[in-house]
Amino acid sequence: MTKPSIFLPKQAQIINVRQNSESEKHFTLRFADGKKIHFEPGQILEVSLFGFGEIPIGIASSPTRQHSFDIVVRGIGRVSKAINKLNKGDSLYIRGPYGNGFKLDKIRNHPVLIVAGGLGVCPTRSLIQYILDRRSEFKHFTLFYGACHPSQQLFRDDLSDWRKNNDIELLEIVDRPDCDWQGYVGVITDLFDKTQVDKDTRVIVCGPPIMFKFVIQKLDQLGIAHENIFVDLERRMKCAIGKCGHCQINHKYVCTDGPVFSVKDLEDLPEAF
Ligand SMILES: Cc1cc2nc3c(=O)[nH]c(=O)nc-3n(C[C@H](O)[C@H](O)[C@H](O)COP(=O)(O)OP(=O)(O)OC[C@H]3O[C@@H](n4cnc5c(N)ncnc54)[C@H](O)[C@@H]3O)c2cc1C
Ligand code: FES
Structure with a gap:
């Protein structure tokens, strides 16, 4: 057959x-x-x-x-x-x-920080729900969520639940507020000054590539090791099974080696972001 x-x-x-x-x-x-x-x-x-x-x-x-x-x-x-x-x-x-997913085996039993900008909150919603459903398997859980404007915030129903949920520390920021906005105003890295991030935290970063560089700089200042920072990369993809080469960055294929990589894995690939 x-x-x-x-x-x-x-x-x-x-x-x-x-x-x-x-x-x-x-x-x-x-x-x-x-x-x-x-x-x-x-x-x-x-x-x-x-x-x-x-x-x-x-x-x-x-x-x-x-x-x-x-x-x-x-x-x-x-x-x-x-x-x-x-x-x-x-x-x-x-x-x-x-692809490979958010390395659950490496983030379990540790504090977790998700830094999600713009559309980057979509794949991280999968992890947010997962952690909330299996809360005892993870330590302190923080979400930084940045959007350009309050009207561009995604998952409004979830956000209103997460704001009331003590199992997640949610910090929201927008570039431009409207008159009803009650969260922070600025860029997502400003949120690092608003809370404590433990050195042992496992960090997931998902959003526009420009955000990665500045978030990693902040994490470096906090002393978080590059093997504990995971970024979700986006590249043009066609086959998604390692055949066509569209997603290739030197010797790595985003579709099969990623899309989630530790920053340590990318240290010899400066063109990754
Ligand atoms: C790993 C991965 C995960 C993704 N997850 C999501 C998701 O959850 N939700 C979502 O809406 N989109 C997601 N995308 C992006 C999505 O695949 C593209 O928006 C889509 O391929 C555009 O196709 P199109 O035919 O509609 O647009 P096209 O007509 O092909 O392109 C329209 C415009 O978008 C630009 N563009 C196309 N593809 C991309 C891309 N991958 N990155 C940046 N710019 C692009 C083009 O240069 C052009 O300017 C993801 C992409 C990848 C690689
Ligand atoms: S999308 Fe074809 S090799 Fe990755």
Whole structure:
């Protein structure tokens, strides 16, 4: 019997859609064959729409909340804008999960800090839910969340729950406030002056590449070792299985060696960010 192609996607039905902000839509999906998806927080999917193409998207929900899974899509181009026109009951096609995830074995039993900027909060939501569902496996848990403007904050319902939840210390910051904003104003690195970050903390950084350099500078000042800082890299991807070379940075493939790397792993790859 011939094996099915590794590029063959599976049909998933959209069971819920929310407009997360002006250009981002939050989809909840379930495979049409009823099977569960097995993944780790931080892994990615290749999401396709017939007639338009296929794009890599991070999984935005935790494997601890099974049967369905979430993605958030920012409509910026041909495929993502077409996906964002879909409605409940429509189908998307999924390959994956691919990549390595947020190194749960290395962050368990330690304080954890997630530094999420902009769309970077989407893959980290998977880890946030995971830690909240298995709270006893992790020590102090802090989330720094930065957005340009309050209207661009994603996951508003989650944020209002997390603000009340003593299991997570949430610090929010925006570049430009509106008149209702009650959080901090500035850049995400300003939040390091607002709380204590223990030297033993495992740090996950996810957001625009410009943010990485400044966050790592702050973490260096706090004495956090590079093997304990993990960054979620984004590169152009096509195959997601280490064949096409689109995501290559020297000898590393973001799709198979990452997308999550320790800063130590990237020390000899200055072009990584
Ligand atoms: C590991 C990984 C995880 C991702 N997770 C998410 C996610 O959770 N949600 C989400 O909305 N998007 C995510 N992306 C980005 C998403 O894959 C791109 O936005 C998408 O491929 C754009 O395709 P398009 O056909 O809609 O746009 P195109 O028509 O191909 O491009 C439109 C514009 O976007 C730029 N662009 C395209 N791809 C990228 C990219 N990868 N990075 C930066 N700029 C790009 C192009 O240069 C062009 O200016 C992720 C990408 C990677 C590699
Ligand atoms: S996307 Fe093809 S090798 Fe990584």
